[in-house]
Amino acid sequence: MTAVRRFGALLMAILRELADENAYQRHLTLHGREHSAAEWRKFSEERLRARYMRARCC
Amino acid sequence: MKLLGHLFWAAVAALAAFCLGGIAIYRGEHINSIWLVLAAACTYAVGFRFYAKFIAARVMALNNKRATPAERLRNGHDFEPTNKWILFGHHFAAIAGPGPLVGPVLAAQFGYLPGTLWIIIGAVLGGAVQDFFILFASIRRDGKSLGQMAREEIGSVGGAIALVTVLMIMIILLAPVALVVVNALKSSPWATFTIAATMPIAVFMGLYLRYWRPGKVLECSALGFLLVMADIFAGRWVAASSTLAPIFTLSAMALAIAIIIYGFLASALPVWLLLAPRDYLSTFVKLGVILMLAAGILFVRPELQLPAFTRFIDGTGPIFAGKIFPFCFITIACGAISGFHSLISSGTTPKMIAREGHAWPVGYGSMLLESFVAIMAMIAACVMQPGVYFAVNSPAGVVGATPAAAVATISSWGFPVGVAQMQELARNVGEQTLFNRTGGAPSLALGMAHIFSRTGGGQAVIGFWYHFAIMFEALFILTIIDAGTRVGRFMLQDLLGHVSAPLGRTSWMPGVIGASAAIVAGWGYFLVQGVRDPLGGINSLWPLFGISNQLLAAIALCVATTILLKMHGAKYMWITCLPLAWLVTVTFSAAWQKIFSPLPALGFLAQAAKLEAALAAGSVADASTTKALIFNARLDAFVCGIFLLLVAAILLDSIRVWVGILRGKRDARVCEAPFVLTELRAEEL
Numbered sequence: 001m002t003a004v005r006r007f008g009a010l011l012m013a014i015l016r017e018l019a020d021e022n023a024y025q026r027h028l029t030l031h032g033r034e035h036s037a038a039e040w041r042k043f044s045e046e047r048l049r050a051r052y053m054r055a056r057c058c
Numbered sequence: 059m060k061l062l063g064h065l066f067w068a069a070v071a072a073l074a075a076f077c078l079g080g081i082a083i084y085r086g087e088h089i090n091s092i093w094l095v096l097a098a099a100c101t102y103a104v105g106f107r108f109y110a111k112f113i114a115a116r117v118m119a120l121n122n123k124r125a126t127p128a129e130r131l132r133n134g135h136d137f138e139p140t141n142k143w144i145l146f147g148h149h150f151a152a153i154a155g156p157g158p159l160v161g162p163v164l165a166a167q168f169g170y171l172p173g174t175l176w177i178i179i180g181a182v183l184g185g186a187v188q189d190f191f192i193l194f195a196s197i198r199r200d201g202k203s204l205g206q207m208a209r210e211e212i213g214s215v216g217g218a219i220a221l222v223t224v225l226m227i228m229i230i231l232l233a234p235v236a237l238v239v240v241n242a243l244k245s246s247p248w249a250t251f252t253i254a255a256t257m258p259i260a261v262f263m264g265l266y267l268r269y270w271r272p273g274k275v276l277e278c279s280a281l282g283f284l285l286v287m288a289d290i291f292a293g294r295w296v297a298a299s300s301t302l303a304p305i306f307t308l309s310a311m312a313l314a315i316a317i318i319i320y321g322f323l324a325s326a327l328p329v330w331l332l333l334a335p336r337d338y339l340s341t342f343v344k345l346g347v348i349l350m351l352a353a354g355i356l357f358v359r360p361e362l363q364l365p366a367f368t369r370f371i372d373g374t375g376p377i378f379a380g381k382i383f384p385f386c387f388i389t390i391a392c393g394a395i396s397g398f399h400s401l402i403s404s405g406t407t408p409k410m411i412a413r414e415g416h417a418w419p420v421g422y423g424s425m426l427l428e429s430f431v432a433i434m435a436m437i438a439a440c441v442m443q444p445g446v447y448f449a450v451n452s453p454a455g456v457v458g459a460t461p462a463a464a465v466a467t468i469s470s471w472g473f474p475v476g477v478a479q480m481q482e483l484a485r486n487v488g489e490q491t492l493f494n495r496t497g498g499a500p501s502l503a504l505g506m507a508h509i510f511s512r513t514g515g516g517q518a519v520i521g522f523w524y525h526f527a528i529m530f531e532a533l534f535i536l537t538i539i540d541a542g543t544r545v546g547r548f549m550l551q552d553l554l555g556h557v558s559a560p561l562g563r564t565s566w567m568p569g570v571i572g573a574s575a576a577i578v579a580g581w582g583y584f585l586v587q588g589v590r591d592p593l594g595g596i597n598s599l600w601p602l603f604g605i606s607n608q609l610l611a612a613i614a615l616c617v618a619t620t621i622l623l624k625m626h627g628a629k630y631m632w633i634t635c636l637p638l639a640w641l642v643t644v645t646f647s648a649a650w651q652k653i654f655s656p657l658p659a660l661g662f663l664a665q666a667a668k669l670e671a672a673l674a675a676g677s678v679a680d681a682s683t684t685k686a687l688i689f690n691a692r693l694d695a696f697v698c699g700i701f702l703l704l705v706a707a708i709l710l711d712s713i714r715v716w717v718g719i720l721r722g723k724r725d726a727r728v729c730e731a732p733f734v735l736t737e738l739r740a741e742e743l
Contacts, residue, residue: 055224
């Protein structure tokens with residue numbers, strides 16, 4: 001049961017990483033800020049700008 | 059315990075050899091797909107456990123006590139130590155594109171054996187080594203890109219070639235993948251409606267994320283997925299409606315124009331509105347479908363209907379012209395070795411690696427998983443009856459424009475198929491016709507639908523699964539098109555910024571619109587060329603894409619060989635030199651044949667000459683179209699020639715550097731960041 005729970009937690013962590021939710025949490029922690037709509041928009045714009053400047057795989 | 063370990067790995071190696079030998083030698087009626095699965099899985103396991111471990115320990119000397127850039131340059135954004143399995147998922151999601159799905163489906167025209175062997179052996183000895191080594195090199199150089207490493211290790215010529223190549227590949231890549239979508243959607247109201255409806259769904263998701271539930275990406279993507287599922291069911295209703303079906307029944311040219319407009323909008327509009335939400339959704343759907351396909355194959359264990367070899371190994375194939383060597387090896391790039399992966403391995407991933415040892419599973423292991431995706435695509439293509447496979451994938455210019463002509467031609471090749479059989483199949487999956495649906499996507503969707511429907515529901519649900527697979531492929535490919543166009547725009551603006559400062563500003567609207575239009579015009583031209591091509595477009599565009607991708611892999615392997623030489627002299631240079639020698643041989647042979655072959659179906663210049671002769675003799679129906687086809691054939695030959703010159707230039711430049719190092723006349727110091735002891739604790743990961 002513990003193994004299943006650990007696998008589920010790992011799966012969720014991968015999904016949250018792919019969804020940029022982990023990166024957003026790191027951003028809030030690093031800058032000591034609270035979540036808000038404006039903060040998300042600022043973070044998201046910076047992150048997406050960087051992401052779409054790099055070549056994508058085929 | 060150690061003895062048990064040895065016995066276990068001996069058994070795995072024996073099973074790998076037995077399965078590989080089995081699929082290579084067996085010539086009975088049909089072979090079960092589980093043979094391919096076992097051959098691949100066991101070979102990957104042995105390659106990962108022994109070859110990759112040897113490279114990690116002896117060659118790279120990975121050191122978990124050495125602080126990585128993620129720790130030393132930690133900034134909470136790009137540089138962040140990340141759990142290895144999370145990073146494995148992240149890296150795999152970044153390298154898995156449509157290439158490993160489409161390439162094997164097209165290469166199945168040779169039979170299942172050549173492509174399968176190339177996918178397995180190419181990945182273990184070439185593709186995974188390239189990804190692993192470039193990741194390692196980037197980690198040791200503060201996360202530098204391939205271009206920066208090429209400039210530092212080889213010289214400014216290598217760096218400049220790497221930059222030019224990436225921009226050219228971006229343009230060339232987008233055209234064939236867009237053509238795959240066009241051919242999947244043409245004359246199909248169900249599929250066209252399903253994909254068209256994903257645009258407003260993406261905009262809804264963008265607004266949801268920005269204004270209604272900021273930061274809730276997983277929640278928003280789950281909602282988007284439910285809407286897309288509902289959209290597939292709605293598509294069936296639209297296709298049955300006498301009012302709506304004609305609106306969504308579009309020709310190939312109309313679809314090409316729609317995709318070109320879409321690419322422009324996605325590049326010029328704010329990224330959060332359309333591009334990013336589609337990208338999130340596409341990533342989750344992609345991973346989910348790959349898992350579903352793996353589970354489906356293991357559950358159903360379908361038999362392969364295509365033979366080990368077909369008669370088309372002689373180069374007369376209807377899907378693309380050319381013999382197994384070199385064309386099998388450029389048609390399947392991403393599942394075996396892909397230059398594009400070197401951009402990912404020197405992009406985000408090296409900045410997130412927490413321990414050097416994690417590069418082994420992340421770099422080498424992710425490529426093995428990608429290779430397994432290619433094996434699954436090969437299985438999905440080969441579970442179809444050969445006659446059906448060729449009827450779907452062959453262009454009208456080769457087999458004939460009418461169903462009767464097509465089945466007569468294909469049956470004469472020894473692959474019997476009937477008009478009634480194709481009509482029934484089309485009716486079952488909710489399509490008007492399945493003839494001449496080139497590009498690989500419809501046949502892959504048919505194979506996937508065949509596997510999924512056998513897990514439960516049978517023929518009653520095959521239509522849903524077919525359109526689910528088409529939705530998955532198109533969603534996936536359109537994300538590559540919109541993101542690729544945007545990346546190309548940034549690259550172009552970066553270059554133009556050296557000429558005029560405002561053109562380089564990514565917030566200056568005239569610059570944004572102009573650069574977006576230029577990139578869209580670049581790949582849009584090749585897309586329209588593919589749509590007009592009587593041989594289906596894939597015949598000329600996919601090899602161009604394969605050659606350019608393998609060229610990038612050659613550049614990455616040149617960089618890797620140079621670094622290896624500086625680290626160990628000539629002792630281990632065979633590790634990267636062997637795949638490099640193979641790639642150079644393949645790329646040169648393929649490019650040479652595509653330009654100079656006297657066969658019009660294969661050589662661009664011969665094709666142009668044949669059309670010119672027909673034009674001069676007055677035996678063509680439309681002179682202006684023929685003139686355009688002649689120009690296109692010569693343009694393709696020119697592009698191919700440019701690729702050849704680029705390979706030759708970087709190879710000669712690299713050899714010059716290697717000879718200098720081996721003779722002791724060049725500086726052989728590696729450009730690594732200095733050693734810093736890690737302070738990262740295990741519980742932080």
